[in-house]
Amino acid sequence: MVHTGGVISLSSFDLLLASLLMIVLALLSLFLKLGLEKKIIVFSVRMTAQLLLIGLVLRYLFSSTSFLLVFLMSFFMLCAAGREVYARQKRKIKGLAGYMINTGAMFVSSFSVTFIALWVIIDVQPWYSPQYAIPLLGMLLGNTMTGIALAVDQMTDQLYRRKSEVEQRLLLGQGWRDASIDIRRDCIRTGMVPIINSMAAAGIVSLPGMMTGQILGGTPPVEAVKYQILIMFLIAAGTGLGVISAVWASGKVLFDNRERLRLDLIRSGNR
Amino acid sequence: MSVFFDVHGLSFLDCGPYSFSLERGQCLGISGPSGVGKTQLFRALSDLIPSTGEVLVNGVSKAQLAAPRWRSQVTMLPTDSVWWYDEVGAHFTSPESLAYLQEMSPQLGLSEQIADWQVSQLSTGEKQRLALLRSLQIRPDILLLDEPTSALDVHNTQLVETLLLRLKNKEQLTLLWVSHDQSQLARVSDRILYMAKDKMTSVAPGVGD
Numbered sequence: 001m002v003h004t005g006g007v008i009s010l011s012s013f014d015l016l017l018a019s020l021l022m023i024v025l026a027l028l029s030l031f032l033k034l035g036l037e038k039k040i041i042v043f044s045v046r047m048t049a050q051l052l053l054i055g056l057v058l059r060y061l062f063s064s065t066s067f068l069l070v071f072l073m074s075f076f077m078l079c080a081a082g083r084e085v086y087a088r089q090k091r092k093i094k095g096l097a098g099y100m101i102n103t104g105a106m107f108v109s110s111f112s113v114t115f116i117a118l119w120v121i122i123d124v125q126p127w128y129s130p131q132y133a134i135p136l137l138g139m140l141l142g143n144t145m146t147g148i149a150l151a152v153d154q155m156t157d158q159l160y161r162r163k164s165e166v167e168q169r170l171l172l173g174q175g176w177r178d179a180s181i182d183i184r185r186d187c188i189r190t191g192m193v194p195i196i197n198s199m200a201a202a203g204i205v206s207l208p209g210m211m212t213g214q215i216l217g218g219t220p221p222v223e224a225v226k227y228q229i230l231i232m233f234l235i236a237a238g239t240g241l242g243v244i245s246a247v248w249a250s251g252k253v254l255f256d257n258r259e260r261l262r263l264d265l266i267r268s269g270n271r
Numbered sequence: 272m273s274v275f276f277d278v279h280g281l282s283f284l285d286c287g288p289y290s291f292s293l294e295r296g297q298c299l300g301i302s303g304p305s306g307v308g309k310t311q312l313f314r315a316l317s318d319l320i321p322s323t324g325e326v327l328v329n330g331v332s333k334a335q336l337a338a339p340r341w342r343s344q345v346t347m348l349p350t351d352s353v354w355w356y357d358e359v360g361a362h363f364t365s366p367e368s369l370a371y372l373q374e375m376s377p378q379l380g381l382s383e384q385i386a387d388w389q390v391s392q393l394s395t396g397e398k399q400r401l402a403l404l405r406s407l408q409i410r411p412d413i414l415l416l417d418e419p420t421s422a423l424d425v426h427n428t429q430l431v432e433t434l435l436l437r438l439k440n441k442e443q444l445t446l447l448w449v450s451h452d453q454s455q456l457a458r459v460s461d462r463i464l465y466m467a468k469d470k471m472t473s474v475a476p477g478v479g480d
Contacts, residue, residue: 172346182355
Protein backbone atom coordinates (compact mmCIF):
# COMPACT_ATOMS: atom_id res chain seq x y z
CA MET A 1 0.00 0.00 0.00
CA VAL A 2 1.21 3.44 -0.94
CA HIS A 3 0.11 6.54 0.94
CA THR A 4 -0.56 9.61 -1.22
CA GLY A 5 -2.15 12.42 0.79
CA GLY A 6 -5.30 11.18 2.53
CA VAL A 7 -6.00 8.37 0.05
CA ILE A 8 -4.39 4.97 0.21
CA SER A 9 -3.49 4.15 -3.38
CA LEU A 10 -3.98 0.52 -4.39
CA SER A 11 -1.04 -1.30 -5.93
CA SER A 12 -1.33 -3.98 -8.62
CA PHE A 13 -0.36 -6.49 -5.96
CA ASP A 14 -3.37 -5.47 -3.82
CA LEU A 15 -5.67 -6.09 -6.78
CA LEU A 16 -4.01 -9.40 -7.49
CA LEU A 17 -4.74 -10.46 -3.91
CA ALA A 18 -8.40 -9.49 -4.39
CA SER A 19 -8.55 -11.47 -7.62
CA LEU A 20 -7.63 -14.59 -5.65
CA LEU A 21 -11.16 -14.40 -4.26
CA MET A 22 -12.45 -14.98 -7.79
CA ILE A 23 -10.21 -18.03 -8.12
CA VAL A 24 -11.66 -19.37 -4.87
CA LEU A 25 -15.17 -18.72 -6.16
CA ALA A 26 -14.39 -20.47 -9.45
CA LEU A 27 -12.99 -23.49 -7.59
CA LEU A 28 -16.10 -23.55 -5.42
CA SER A 29 -18.26 -23.49 -8.55
CA LEU A 30 -16.25 -26.38 -9.99
CA PHE A 31 -16.59 -28.32 -6.75
CA LEU A 32 -20.35 -27.73 -6.51
CA LYS A 33 -20.84 -28.39 -10.24
CA LEU A 34 -22.51 -25.00 -10.75
CA GLY A 35 -21.01 -24.68 -14.22
CA LEU A 36 -20.23 -21.03 -13.57
CA GLU A 37 -16.41 -21.24 -13.29
CA LYS A 38 -15.78 -20.31 -16.91
CA LYS A 39 -18.12 -17.33 -16.69
CA ILE A 40 -16.57 -16.19 -13.41
CA ILE A 41 -13.07 -16.18 -14.87
CA VAL A 42 -14.00 -14.73 -18.26
CA PHE A 43 -16.13 -11.94 -16.86
CA SER A 44 -13.61 -11.10 -14.12
CA VAL A 45 -10.93 -10.68 -16.75
CA ARG A 46 -13.31 -8.78 -19.01
CA MET A 47 -14.40 -6.47 -16.20
CA THR A 48 -10.76 -5.73 -15.30
CA ALA A 49 -9.88 -4.95 -18.90
CA GLN A 50 -13.00 -2.79 -19.40
CA LEU A 51 -12.38 -0.74 -16.27
CA LEU A 52 -8.65 -0.29 -16.95
CA LEU A 53 -9.47 0.85 -20.45
CA ILE A 54 -12.14 3.27 -19.25
CA GLY A 55 -9.65 4.61 -16.68
CA LEU A 56 -7.25 5.46 -19.51
CA VAL A 57 -10.04 6.92 -21.64
CA LEU A 58 -11.32 9.04 -18.74
CA ARG A 59 -7.82 10.32 -17.97
CA TYR A 60 -7.55 11.47 -21.57
CA LEU A 61 -11.12 12.83 -21.59
CA PHE A 62 -10.72 14.79 -18.37
CA SER A 63 -7.61 16.50 -19.62
CA SER A 64 -9.55 18.04 -22.53
CA THR A 65 -13.00 19.59 -22.20
CA SER A 66 -14.10 18.74 -25.72
CA PHE A 67 -17.84 18.54 -26.36
CA LEU A 68 -17.31 16.25 -29.33
CA LEU A 69 -15.32 13.74 -27.25
CA VAL A 70 -17.91 13.74 -24.46
CA PHE A 71 -20.64 13.28 -27.06
CA LEU A 72 -18.87 10.37 -28.74
CA MET A 73 -18.19 8.72 -25.40
CA SER A 74 -21.85 9.09 -24.34
CA PHE A 75 -23.01 7.68 -27.65
CA PHE A 76 -20.73 4.68 -27.28
CA MET A 77 -21.97 4.07 -23.72
CA LEU A 78 -25.58 4.26 -24.89
CA CYS A 79 -25.05 1.73 -27.67
CA ALA A 80 -23.24 -0.64 -25.33
CA ALA A 81 -26.08 -0.39 -22.79
CA GLY A 82 -28.65 -0.98 -25.56
CA ARG A 83 -26.81 -4.09 -26.67
CA GLU A 84 -26.58 -5.34 -23.09
CA VAL A 85 -30.35 -4.98 -22.52
CA TYR A 86 -31.07 -6.73 -25.81
CA ALA A 87 -28.76 -9.61 -24.93
CA ARG A 88 -30.52 -10.12 -21.59
CA GLN A 89 -33.93 -10.80 -23.11
CA LYS A 90 -35.41 -14.26 -23.39
CA ARG A 91 -37.92 -13.41 -26.13
CA LYS A 92 -36.48 -10.69 -28.29
CA ILE A 93 -38.42 -8.35 -30.54
CA LYS A 94 -37.14 -9.00 -34.05
CA GLY A 95 -35.05 -6.63 -36.08
CA LEU A 96 -33.90 -3.10 -35.46
CA ALA A 97 -37.10 -2.26 -33.54
CA GLY A 98 -36.11 -4.55 -30.68
CA TYR A 99 -32.77 -2.81 -30.28
CA MET A 100 -34.21 0.67 -30.76
CA ILE A 101 -36.89 0.28 -28.07
CA ASN A 102 -34.29 -0.31 -25.36
CA THR A 103 -31.78 2.15 -26.68
CA GLY A 104 -34.40 4.81 -27.31
CA ALA A 105 -35.88 4.41 -23.83
CA MET A 106 -32.45 4.69 -22.26
CA PHE A 107 -31.65 7.71 -24.37
CA VAL A 108 -34.86 9.47 -23.38
CA SER A 109 -34.47 8.74 -19.70
CA SER A 110 -30.74 8.77 -18.96
CA PHE A 111 -29.77 11.63 -21.24
CA SER A 112 -32.59 13.92 -20.18
CA VAL A 113 -32.06 13.29 -16.47
CA THR A 114 -28.27 13.66 -16.77
CA PHE A 115 -28.77 16.87 -18.69
CA ILE A 116 -31.12 18.29 -16.07
CA ALA A 117 -28.67 17.32 -13.32
CA LEU A 118 -25.72 18.97 -15.05
CA TRP A 119 -27.53 22.07 -16.27
CA VAL A 120 -29.99 22.83 -13.48
CA ILE A 121 -29.00 21.02 -10.30
CA ILE A 122 -25.20 20.78 -10.10
CA ASP A 123 -24.78 23.74 -12.46
CA VAL A 124 -21.39 22.69 -13.83
CA GLN A 125 -19.44 25.06 -16.10
CA PRO A 126 -19.44 24.10 -18.94
CA TRP A 127 -22.38 21.73 -18.53
CA TYR A 128 -20.66 18.93 -20.43
CA SER A 129 -17.58 18.85 -18.18
CA PRO A 130 -16.48 15.22 -18.51
CA GLN A 131 -15.65 14.79 -14.77
CA TYR A 132 -19.36 15.19 -14.05
CA ALA A 133 -21.10 14.24 -17.28
CA ILE A 134 -19.52 10.84 -17.89
CA PRO A 135 -19.81 9.32 -14.39
CA LEU A 136 -23.36 10.63 -13.98
CA LEU A 137 -24.44 9.28 -17.33
CA GLY A 138 -22.73 5.98 -16.60
CA MET A 139 -24.51 5.66 -13.29
CA LEU A 140 -27.87 6.43 -14.90
CA LEU A 141 -27.37 4.16 -17.88
CA GLY A 142 -26.28 1.31 -15.65
CA ASN A 143 -29.37 1.57 -13.49
CA THR A 144 -32.01 2.35 -16.12
CA MET A 145 -30.52 -0.55 -18.08
CA THR A 146 -31.41 -2.97 -15.30
CA GLY A 147 -34.95 -1.63 -15.00
CA ILE A 148 -35.60 -1.57 -18.72
CA ALA A 149 -34.16 -5.03 -19.25
CA LEU A 150 -36.44 -6.46 -16.56
CA ALA A 151 -39.52 -4.63 -17.82
CA VAL A 152 -39.14 -5.40 -21.53
CA ASP A 153 -38.23 -9.01 -20.84
CA GLN A 154 -41.37 -9.33 -18.73
CA MET A 155 -43.46 -7.55 -21.36
CA THR A 156 -42.63 -9.89 -24.26
CA ASP A 157 -42.89 -12.91 -22.00
CA GLN A 158 -46.26 -11.89 -20.56
CA LEU A 159 -47.74 -11.03 -23.96
CA TYR A 160 -46.60 -14.41 -25.20
CA ARG A 161 -48.03 -16.31 -22.24
CA ARG A 162 -51.22 -14.30 -21.92
CA LYS A 163 -51.94 -14.07 -25.64
CA SER A 164 -55.44 -15.52 -25.38
CA GLU A 165 -56.36 -13.09 -22.62
CA VAL A 166 -55.18 -10.10 -24.64
CA GLU A 167 -56.96 -11.37 -27.75
CA GLN A 168 -60.17 -12.03 -25.86
CA ARG A 169 -60.08 -8.45 -24.63
CA LEU A 170 -59.45 -7.18 -28.16
CA LEU A 171 -62.43 -9.26 -29.31
CA LEU A 172 -64.59 -7.48 -26.75
CA GLY A 173 -63.82 -4.24 -28.55
CA GLN A 174 -61.03 -3.00 -26.29
CA GLY A 175 -58.16 -1.08 -27.89
CA TRP A 176 -54.59 -2.33 -27.46
CA ARG A 177 -54.05 0.02 -24.52
CA ASP A 178 -56.99 -1.39 -22.56
CA ALA A 179 -56.32 -4.95 -23.63
CA SER A 180 -52.74 -4.81 -22.35
CA ILE A 181 -53.17 -2.44 -19.41
CA ASP A 182 -52.79 -5.04 -16.67
CA ILE A 183 -49.74 -6.55 -18.32
CA ARG A 184 -48.16 -3.16 -18.91
CA ARG A 185 -48.73 -2.09 -15.31
CA ASP A 186 -47.15 -5.31 -14.04
CA CYS A 187 -44.13 -4.78 -16.26
CA ILE A 188 -43.63 -1.18 -15.20
CA ARG A 189 -43.80 -2.26 -11.57
CA THR A 190 -41.32 -5.06 -12.18
CA GLY A 191 -38.89 -2.60 -13.74
CA MET A 192 -39.18 -0.07 -10.93
CA VAL A 193 -39.17 -2.35 -7.89
CA PRO A 194 -35.34 -2.75 -7.70
CA ILE A 195 -34.68 0.99 -7.47
CA ILE A 196 -37.49 1.51 -4.97
CA ASN A 197 -36.11 -1.33 -2.85
CA SER A 198 -32.61 0.07 -3.02
CA MET A 199 -33.91 3.47 -1.89
CA ALA A 200 -35.48 1.75 1.10
CA ALA A 201 -32.28 -0.08 1.96
CA ALA A 202 -29.86 2.77 1.21
CA GLY A 203 -27.73 3.64 4.20
CA ILE A 204 -29.37 1.08 6.46
CA VAL A 205 -28.52 -2.19 4.79
CA SER A 206 -26.23 -1.09 2.03
CA LEU A 207 -23.86 1.78 1.56
CA PRO A 208 -24.33 2.64 -2.11
CA GLY A 209 -21.34 2.03 -4.36
CA MET A 210 -20.71 5.59 -5.35
CA MET A 211 -20.77 6.85 -1.80
CA THR A 212 -18.46 4.08 -0.65
CA GLY A 213 -16.09 4.97 -3.47
CA GLN A 214 -16.11 8.64 -2.54
CA ILE A 215 -15.55 7.96 1.15
CA LEU A 216 -12.70 5.58 0.37
CA GLY A 217 -11.40 8.28 -1.95
CA GLY A 218 -11.22 10.73 0.95
CA THR A 219 -14.40 12.82 0.56
CA PRO A 220 -16.04 13.86 3.87
CA PRO A 221 -19.01 11.52 4.56
CA VAL A 222 -21.68 14.23 4.60
CA GLU A 223 -20.54 15.53 1.20
CA ALA A 224 -20.58 12.00 -0.18
CA VAL A 225 -24.04 11.46 1.26
CA LYS A 226 -25.40 14.59 -0.40
CA TYR A 227 -24.16 13.40 -3.77
CA GLN A 228 -25.59 9.97 -3.11
CA ILE A 229 -29.04 11.42 -2.37
CA LEU A 230 -28.90 13.35 -5.61
CA ILE A 231 -27.85 10.24 -7.50
CA MET A 232 -30.65 8.18 -5.96
CA PHE A 233 -33.24 10.73 -7.05
CA LEU A 234 -31.78 10.87 -10.54
CA ILE A 235 -31.64 7.10 -10.86
CA ALA A 236 -35.20 6.64 -9.63
CA ALA A 237 -36.51 9.32 -11.99
CA GLY A 238 -34.46 7.97 -14.90
CA THR A 239 -35.49 4.37 -14.29
CA GLY A 240 -39.17 5.29 -14.01
CA LEU A 241 -39.08 7.35 -17.17
CA GLY A 242 -37.08 4.72 -19.05
CA VAL A 243 -39.25 1.79 -17.96
CA ILE A 244 -42.50 3.59 -18.80
CA SER A 245 -41.29 4.60 -22.25
CA ALA A 246 -39.80 1.17 -23.01
CA VAL A 247 -43.02 -0.62 -22.07
CA TRP A 248 -45.11 1.84 -24.05
CA ALA A 249 -42.84 1.51 -27.10
CA SER A 250 -42.89 -2.31 -26.89
CA GLY A 251 -46.68 -2.18 -26.91
CA LYS A 252 -46.65 0.19 -29.83
CA VAL A 253 -44.43 -2.21 -31.80
CA LEU A 254 -46.15 -5.47 -30.82
CA PHE A 255 -49.64 -4.24 -31.68
CA ASP A 256 -49.97 -3.25 -35.32
CA ASN A 257 -52.03 -0.43 -36.82
CA ARG A 258 -55.15 -2.63 -36.70
CA GLU A 259 -54.45 -3.22 -33.00
CA ARG A 260 -53.67 -6.90 -33.47
CA LEU A 261 -51.21 -8.63 -31.18
CA ARG A 262 -48.29 -9.54 -33.46
CA LEU A 263 -46.39 -12.27 -31.65
CA ASP A 264 -44.75 -13.13 -34.96
CA LEU A 265 -42.55 -10.09 -34.28
CA ILE A 266 -41.08 -11.86 -31.25
CA ARG A 267 -38.30 -14.35 -31.70
CA SER A 268 -38.90 -17.03 -29.11
CA GLY A 269 -35.73 -18.45 -27.83
CA ASN A 270 -33.79 -19.79 -24.94
CA ARG A 271 -31.78 -17.45 -22.89
CA MET B 272 -83.89 -8.78 -48.34
CA SER B 273 -80.60 -6.97 -48.74
CA VAL B 274 -77.12 -8.19 -47.94
CA PHE B 275 -76.00 -7.27 -44.42
CA PHE B 276 -72.72 -9.12 -43.97
CA ASP B 277 -70.69 -9.43 -47.14
CA VAL B 278 -67.43 -11.36 -47.43
CA HIS B 279 -65.68 -11.03 -50.74
CA GLY B 280 -62.46 -12.81 -51.77
CA LEU B 281 -61.22 -13.13 -48.19
CA SER B 282 -57.80 -14.81 -47.95
CA PHE B 283 -55.59 -15.35 -44.90
CA LEU B 284 -52.60 -17.57 -44.13
CA ASP B 285 -52.91 -20.35 -46.76
CA CYS B 286 -56.72 -20.29 -46.88
CA GLY B 287 -59.21 -18.75 -49.24
CA PRO B 288 -60.34 -16.89 -51.20
CA TYR B 289 -63.79 -17.20 -49.65
CA SER B 290 -66.90 -15.29 -50.66
CA PHE B 291 -70.30 -15.46 -49.01
CA SER B 292 -72.95 -13.12 -47.76
CA LEU B 293 -75.72 -13.04 -45.19
CA GLU B 294 -78.86 -11.10 -44.58
CA ARG B 295 -79.50 -9.44 -41.24
CA GLY B 296 -80.77 -11.86 -38.62
CA GLN B 297 -79.66 -14.98 -40.49
CA CYS B 298 -77.61 -17.81 -39.07
CA LEU B 299 -74.93 -19.35 -41.26
CA GLY B 300 -73.64 -22.73 -40.15
CA ILE B 301 -70.08 -23.63 -41.08
CA SER B 302 -68.77 -27.16 -41.04
CA GLY B 303 -65.57 -28.69 -42.30
CA PRO B 304 -62.73 -30.97 -41.27
CA SER B 305 -60.76 -29.91 -38.21
CA GLY B 306 -57.60 -28.00 -39.06
CA VAL B 307 -59.11 -26.52 -42.21
CA GLY B 308 -59.04 -23.04 -40.68
CA LYS B 309 -62.54 -22.37 -39.33
CA THR B 310 -61.15 -20.65 -36.24
CA GLN B 311 -58.70 -18.68 -38.38
CA LEU B 312 -61.61 -17.64 -40.63
CA PHE B 313 -63.31 -16.13 -37.59
CA ARG B 314 -60.07 -14.48 -36.49
CA ALA B 315 -59.70 -12.96 -39.94
CA LEU B 316 -63.33 -11.79 -39.98
CA SER B 317 -62.90 -10.06 -36.62
CA ASP B 318 -59.59 -8.62 -37.87
CA LEU B 319 -57.44 -10.37 -35.30
CA ILE B 320 -55.10 -11.64 -38.03
CA PRO B 321 -54.12 -9.92 -41.29
CA SER B 322 -56.15 -10.86 -44.35
CA THR B 323 -56.80 -9.67 -47.88
CA GLY B 324 -60.15 -9.21 -49.58
CA GLU B 325 -63.20 -7.34 -48.41
CA VAL B 326 -65.50 -7.74 -45.44
CA LEU B 327 -68.45 -5.38 -45.17
CA VAL B 328 -71.18 -4.86 -42.61
CA ASN B 329 -74.10 -2.90 -43.98
CA GLY B 330 -71.88 -1.59 -46.79
CA VAL B 331 -69.08 -0.40 -44.46
CA SER B 332 -65.80 -2.27 -44.89
CA LYS B 333 -63.53 -3.14 -41.98
CA ALA B 334 -60.78 -0.89 -43.32
CA GLN B 335 -63.12 2.08 -42.88
CA LEU B 336 -63.57 1.50 -39.16
CA ALA B 337 -61.05 1.61 -36.30
CA ALA B 338 -60.20 -1.97 -35.30
CA PRO B 339 -61.82 -1.89 -31.81
CA ARG B 340 -65.01 -0.46 -33.32
CA TRP B 341 -65.04 -3.22 -35.94
CA ARG B 342 -64.48 -5.95 -33.35
CA SER B 343 -67.30 -4.77 -31.13
CA GLN B 344 -69.54 -5.06 -34.18
CA VAL B 345 -68.21 -8.35 -35.55
CA THR B 346 -67.42 -10.20 -32.33
CA MET B 347 -65.90 -13.63 -32.06
CA LEU B 348 -66.58 -15.99 -29.17
CA PRO B 349 -63.59 -18.37 -28.91
CA THR B 350 -64.14 -21.99 -27.90
CA ASP B 351 -62.03 -21.78 -24.77
CA SER B 352 -63.07 -18.92 -22.54
CA VAL B 353 -60.37 -16.82 -20.91
CA TRP B 354 -60.74 -14.90 -17.64
CA TRP B 355 -58.20 -12.47 -16.23
CA TYR B 356 -59.71 -11.17 -13.00
CA ASP B 357 -60.63 -13.20 -9.91
CA GLU B 358 -64.32 -12.32 -9.83
CA VAL B 359 -66.78 -12.91 -12.64
CA GLY B 360 -68.28 -9.44 -12.28
CA ALA B 361 -64.95 -7.68 -12.83
CA HIS B 362 -65.06 -8.80 -16.46
CA PHE B 363 -68.30 -6.89 -16.97
CA THR B 364 -67.00 -3.35 -16.82
CA SER B 365 -70.07 -1.11 -16.88
CA PRO B 366 -73.18 -1.04 -14.65
CA GLU B 367 -75.28 -1.77 -17.75
CA SER B 368 -73.27 -4.87 -18.59
CA LEU B 369 -73.55 -6.10 -14.99
CA ALA B 370 -77.30 -5.58 -15.15
CA TYR B 371 -77.35 -7.50 -18.42
CA LEU B 372 -75.43 -10.35 -16.79
CA GLN B 373 -77.89 -10.50 -13.90
CA GLU B 374 -80.88 -10.40 -16.22
CA MET B 375 -79.63 -13.05 -18.65
CA SER B 376 -77.88 -15.52 -16.30
CA PRO B 377 -81.04 -17.45 -15.32
CA GLN B 378 -81.85 -18.02 -18.99
CA LEU B 379 -78.64 -20.04 -19.27
CA GLY B 380 -79.18 -21.88 -16.01
CA LEU B 381 -76.78 -19.68 -14.02
CA SER B 382 -77.31 -17.93 -10.69
CA GLU B 383 -78.42 -14.30 -10.69
CA GLN B 384 -75.65 -13.58 -8.20
CA ILE B 385 -72.96 -15.11 -10.41
CA ALA B 386 -71.22 -11.71 -10.72
CA ASP B 387 -69.92 -12.16 -7.17
CA TRP B 388 -68.53 -15.64 -7.81
CA GLN B 389 -64.86 -16.48 -8.12
CA VAL B 390 -63.85 -17.56 -11.62
CA SER B 391 -61.71 -20.34 -10.13
CA GLN B 392 -64.85 -21.99 -8.70
CA LEU B 393 -66.65 -22.23 -12.05
CA SER B 394 -66.83 -25.33 -14.20
CA THR B 395 -65.73 -25.22 -17.83
CA GLY B 396 -69.34 -25.31 -18.93
CA GLU B 397 -70.32 -22.42 -16.66
CA LYS B 398 -67.40 -20.42 -17.99
CA GLN B 399 -68.43 -21.13 -21.56
CA ARG B 400 -71.97 -19.87 -20.95
CA LEU B 401 -70.66 -16.80 -19.10
CA ALA B 402 -68.27 -16.02 -21.95
CA LEU B 403 -71.27 -15.99 -24.28
CA LEU B 404 -73.00 -13.43 -22.06
CA ARG B 405 -69.79 -11.41 -21.90
CA SER B 406 -69.69 -11.25 -25.71
CA LEU B 407 -73.43 -10.51 -26.04
CA GLN B 408 -73.13 -7.71 -23.50
CA ILE B 409 -71.22 -5.52 -25.96
CA ARG B 410 -74.24 -5.81 -28.32
CA PRO B 411 -72.53 -7.01 -31.51
CA ASP B 412 -74.36 -7.01 -34.85
CA ILE B 413 -72.67 -10.23 -35.87
CA LEU B 414 -71.53 -12.95 -33.52
CA LEU B 415 -68.98 -15.52 -34.65
CA LEU B 416 -69.54 -18.64 -32.58
CA ASP B 417 -66.69 -21.15 -32.50
CA GLU B 418 -68.07 -24.38 -31.05
CA PRO B 419 -70.16 -22.45 -28.50
CA THR B 420 -71.53 -25.55 -26.78
CA SER B 421 -68.44 -27.78 -26.81
CA ALA B 422 -68.33 -28.02 -23.01
CA LEU B 423 -72.08 -28.25 -22.40
CA ASP B 424 -74.45 -31.12 -21.69
CA VAL B 425 -77.66 -31.61 -23.70
CA HIS B 426 -79.79 -29.47 -21.39
CA ASN B 427 -77.44 -26.47 -21.34
CA THR B 428 -76.79 -26.80 -25.08
CA GLN B 429 -80.50 -26.42 -25.57
CA LEU B 430 -80.59 -23.31 -23.33
CA VAL B 431 -77.80 -21.71 -25.37
CA GLU B 432 -79.45 -22.56 -28.68
CA THR B 433 -82.79 -21.21 -27.51
CA LEU B 434 -81.27 -17.94 -26.26
CA LEU B 435 -79.28 -17.35 -29.44
CA LEU B 436 -82.22 -18.14 -31.74
CA ARG B 437 -84.44 -15.83 -29.72
CA LEU B 438 -81.91 -12.97 -30.05
CA LYS B 439 -81.63 -13.75 -33.75
CA ASN B 440 -85.36 -13.50 -34.26
CA LYS B 441 -86.13 -10.65 -31.88
CA GLU B 442 -83.03 -8.46 -32.14
CA GLN B 443 -81.91 -9.41 -35.63
CA LEU B 444 -78.59 -10.75 -34.29
CA THR B 445 -76.65 -12.26 -37.20
CA LEU B 446 -74.81 -15.48 -36.43
CA LEU B 447 -71.98 -17.51 -37.92
CA TRP B 448 -71.90 -20.86 -36.18
CA VAL B 449 -69.06 -23.37 -36.35
CA SER B 450 -69.84 -26.82 -35.01
CA HIS B 451 -68.82 -30.41 -35.54
CA ASP B 452 -72.30 -31.46 -34.54
CA GLN B 453 -74.21 -31.67 -37.84
CA SER B 454 -77.57 -32.04 -36.14
CA GLN B 455 -76.93 -28.84 -34.17
CA LEU B 456 -76.10 -26.95 -37.37
CA ALA B 457 -79.25 -28.31 -38.95
CA ARG B 458 -81.28 -27.06 -35.95
CA VAL B 459 -79.89 -23.53 -35.79
CA SER B 460 -78.78 -22.56 -39.30
CA ASP B 461 -80.70 -21.01 -42.15
CA ARG B 462 -78.07 -22.48 -44.43
CA ILE B 463 -74.81 -24.38 -44.07
CA LEU B 464 -71.49 -23.94 -45.86
CA TYR B 465 -68.84 -26.60 -46.02
CA MET B 466 -65.37 -25.09 -45.68
CA ALA B 467 -62.36 -26.40 -47.60
CA LYS B 468 -58.89 -24.87 -47.87
CA ASP B 469 -59.74 -22.97 -51.04
CA LYS B 470 -63.52 -22.65 -51.18
CA MET B 471 -66.88 -22.77 -49.43
CA THR B 472 -69.57 -25.00 -50.84
CA SER B 473 -73.24 -25.01 -49.98
CA VAL B 474 -74.54 -28.01 -48.12
CA ALA B 475 -78.11 -28.96 -48.89
CA PRO B 476 -80.08 -29.58 -45.67
CA GLY B 477 -79.61 -33.15 -44.56
CA VAL B 478 -76.67 -33.92 -46.87
CA GLY B 479 -73.94 -33.12 -44.35
CA ASP B 480 -75.02 -35.77 -41.85
